[in-house]
Amino acid sequence: MNNADIGWMLVSTALVLLMTPALGFFYGGMVRSKNALNTMMMSFAALGPVAVVWALLGYSLAFAPGLPVVGSLAFAGLRGVGLEAQGTIPHVLFMAFQGTFAIITAALISGAIVERMRFSAYLAFIVVWMLGVYAPVAHWVWGGGFLATAGALDFAGGAVVHVNAASAALVAALVVGPRKDYGRHAMLPHNVPFTLLGAGLLWFGWFGFNAGSALGANPIAALAFTNTLLAPAATLATWTVIDLVREGRVTAIGGATAIVVGLVAITPAAGYISPASAIALGALGAIPSYFALIYRARTKLDDSLDVVAAHGVGGATGAILTGVFASAAWSGGANGLLSGHPVQVLIQIASVLIVLAYSATATFVILKLLGLVMPLRISGRDEGVGLDVKEHGEEAYTGGDGAILVKPKESFVAQMASDAIVVRDGGQS
């Protein structure tokens, strides 16, 4: 084991964890104010159940030695996951680092179903989805599964995280259905500064996501780190130019989106390509997503926060361009098209299609089965009032005027509660 590697991976794990609250802000700013808390909670809530189920079962399905398509139960309940070395870091740290990826991948899907999905159905969905879809796909690429054997390059999760989540998001948007009045009334972002804040924190956390995927404090981490700076910068610059040419104005939501698209696009390539290639990849990556966003808004598909255009199109573009730009001279690994290995592009395309097909199919089955045991969406009336009040009994923005304190009834439990308050107050004074 190597203490520098351990240090960097401890930091990286915390950085990736921060991306999930950041995603909450990114998404939360883009919905109407009556759904702000619900949307942010869809990200924050993934931090709880998904992480617990990951430790108990998901990690084992993804990373325990097993079949080419899925791991085994060897690490279930963290059995055998201790302080021994996994690479150059303790096994528990590797498990924790990977857990933060499972959390954010599940949370990413929420962007497609905000403002109408029932919260309890969403919670059940992301836990089952993480076990049934994320864990096996992670195994295929990182756990020694068949895509790893086939030579697919996915440094930090272009296919595993982004294409996977976007494919699920597409299906979820179709199965749950569009928002009431979608396409009839405008639904505007209620807090664009939140979205910018979220994009900024996502970028910060993404240094852990990409550079941490080198699994140590080494030169490849430095390469991935640098590329995580340069590619989104190039995407943002390109997006700005397209905005200026098309509309004459540069939008803030567009800028925040561009940063995320660039981060998504560099994810599969981060440790495999040169910094110059990262700039090219970032610039090229802007174009398909930019026009996918415009096209999606003209369709009936209510992928509300454009998970498909940002993560699906961006992730697929990045995965394919990884096959173009991969350079053994930089990574010490595989070469791509430009370094004389054109087959890599085909391997990349195949891996994207396989992940897309499996994720779409499995997500469809999970949602249909869940739909048999619980309603997936709230009623039209409740949707009008907003999910913050109806699903959480809270409001994001309230002056508190006219709020009347409900006195607890003198039941046994209430008596216990008021006794506790007296004791606590007594203790303080």
Added chain:
Amino acid sequence: MKLIVAIVRPEQLSDVLEALFHAEVRGLTISRVQGHGGEMEHVENYRGTQVKMALAEKVRIEIGVSNHFVKPTVDAILMAARTGEVGDGKIIVLPVEKFYRIRTGEEDQDAVTPVPVLE
């Protein structure tokens, strides 16, 4: 000449505006207000404190109209703001003594007749 004041649910506002524009009602003012009607208060929870929200969010719409516009305006609001549950709101029609259009100094009927938008 009348002033029509309507208190409606915020979630019905888009529908109401759409209906008003269909009825060719062009000039209106809205404000966000809070009020208490016959509806059930909803209960919220903040860190173990249960709170009954006695004031519900509403939108107040004010429209100055000439007499022949009163019925189409009221009908549009009645149709678009109704959900059938307690708390749909009220429409109040008030007599008006005088209208002025500030830009031109026009009075009464002329002041509330929309002018064609010049491109």
